[in-house]
Amino acid sequence: MADLMKVTIDGITVEVAPGTSILNAARQIGGDIVPPAMCYYSKLEGSGGKCRTCIVKVSKGSEKDPRPMPKLVASCRTTVMDGMEVQNITSPEVLEARSGVVEMLLINHPLDCPVCDQAGECDLQNLGYEHGLQKTRYEFERRTFDRIDIGDKIQLHMNRCILCYRCVFTADQITNKRVHGILNRGDHSEISTYIQTAVDNDFSGNVIDVCPVGALTDKTFRFKNRVWFTKPVDAHRNCDHEKCNGQVTLWYKGADVLRVTARKDQFGEVESFICNTCRFEKKATSDWNIEQPTHIPDTSVIASNHYETFKPLPVIMENLALQKANQVELEKTSKF
């Protein structure tokens, strides 16, 4: 393997393989310095570069050519150079530009979170919460589209779409027949199937998981519950589809499986794509081998009242006797 490249992001140095993007280098470091990514998806070739939320400042180009890059760059599509220095959350310029991008993403967004199935696990909600302004400066009518059903399992709310193109890449690369794409230009672009052809093939349901917002939602879960009332559990089954490994997350409410999704990693990306049979048709506990509760970061609303976020009370941390008494619980928390 070629020599590793040294890159410093917000003062933290990491060595990565040549060809790694700044975003992926930051993900290797982890934590707060990872730029948010609304369109890049590591499993989708060609994705990224569009939403501009992942922009960072390259304050030193490389060891060889230390000049800074003249403009902010999309970290998901900029490869690291040896000796590169990058500023993300340490640059006020980046933070300002990013909140500008978030504002742009929200001006035409319907803000209908109260009735949106994605609420609680929506990347745009998280982004808006972290970077957004409390008030909007946009005083015009927002663009609207009619809802359309693409097939009987998936519904498209174009109003909520941020045109990240992930679903288009998914359909193009994961399913065997791409029947949807983007029509028109600019802010009048829309995802469509052209005359509402049903999106119907084994892997089409994955567009729901890759969609960062509530534009593509699972009709079998529609209005069933709020995600933060459900309990996610990792499970698998022996799926006979050659491309599906049957590893999923089941979302329980009481004893019922309300929906099935692919498993997502800490950056919100699916671990592996799953087939439509697993997603839409296997909704009984008996279909599955349960593994364990799904890890939910405690920054997520889904973690509210969640067993995993159990944090020992401060008083326990100070008292050895109490720690002994609660040993089992404590081990559980320190596992995560």
Added chain:
Amino acid sequence: MGRKLLLEHINVPGINTLEVYRQKGGYRAVEKALKTLTPDEVVEEVKKSGLRGRGGAGFPTGMKWSFLAKPEGVARYLVCNADESEPGTFKDRYLMTYIPHALIEGMIVSSFALGANTSYIYVRGEMMPQIRILEKAIAEAKAAGFLGKNILGSGYDLELYVQSGGGAYICGEETALLESLEGKRGNPRIKPPFPAIAGLYGCPTVVNNVESIAAVVPIINDGGDEYAKVGIGRSTGTKLISASGNLVKPGVYEIELGLPVEEFIYSDEYCGGIANGKRLKATVAGGSSVPILPANLTLKYANGEPRLMSYESLAEGGFATGTMMGSGGFIAFDEDQCIVRNTWNFSRFYHHESCGQCSPCREGTGWLEKVLHRLEFGHGKMSDIDLLVDVSKKIEGNTICPLGDAAAWPVASAIRHFRDEFEWHVKEPSKSQTSNYGLANYANPIEKKEEEVKQDNS
């Protein structure tokens, strides 16, 4: 009289035919290049000429050509960008309509220099007549042995195709053009890789403007050094300027770079002054994407020295007091024109033409348009003006392709130079609907210049 290198024979009847074009010395460059020069020697001449891209960015053409990757066994392409859709620019259409063989000849020489055996001319969809004209010219050239296999016995083969676009401004951006040429949605690509490494069908590709390619003909005929003698400093040669707006004689002019702006506007050889005895208020000197300038700064720098028609001189003063050569779309506004309305109109265009990939451009162009619409129609607020500046800043420099910048600059520059006119629209909402703000004081009272310039000329 300025020298003409491209349009010298434009008024010769029948110059659009191969026969007359040849009588006037046409296709000499093809013969010279293919019979007496190597491809590298042609590239060398173009480098020496100092020719800069005429499509907008002004990147040196010879240098661009020398960046072209030349891996073994991989095809290379030359693509001519004839998508010309920038408001204010119509020179390529003029050239293709009246003297199409100048482009065909340039394409042959340039393709030879780059080692391309298949080349394309991508023409804007609305230009159907020009597509027919080019196809006819190609057929003529082919019949005369200037295209096809073994051209003039040199062993060099070239097929030249005309491809019609769908009529999208964004397909003039070179990577969007390549996507469109490949039959896909015309979205600009994320660079790198640049087309010189991976362009059309992933092969090394050069994209050049119509005028850049046509300019290769005089460069080869007379030599790069001769060409470089025309013009001024790093702005060598001649440039086609599309002059429009409130001028006595709008139209396409070939100028020697370095001509004073004042002479271009007021002399009878060129635009002949402002129409109807009005006074000049402002200009957009290089097509709708470049910053607008008030009359005083159009004619002179901030320090009072005269401004010239050249890449450097138009840009003198940077964003604060300068503008850009762009694609040479020169639009003049007289004292009766409303800058707010014009800015709104430009932003309407960019809103309509944004491809919609990047969030800031997709959403921001629409936002700008709506706020400008409100201001123009008397519903604006004082805070809108700063809002526009802020939104344009959020777009600028933060997009995949330069359309975002092109949408932001006209707005930012209009407010920079004409802020009081925007404020007037807010303060006098009803008056602004029926009357004009006029010249006011920003364009320091400007004397009518026609008389003086005529004297200078005689």
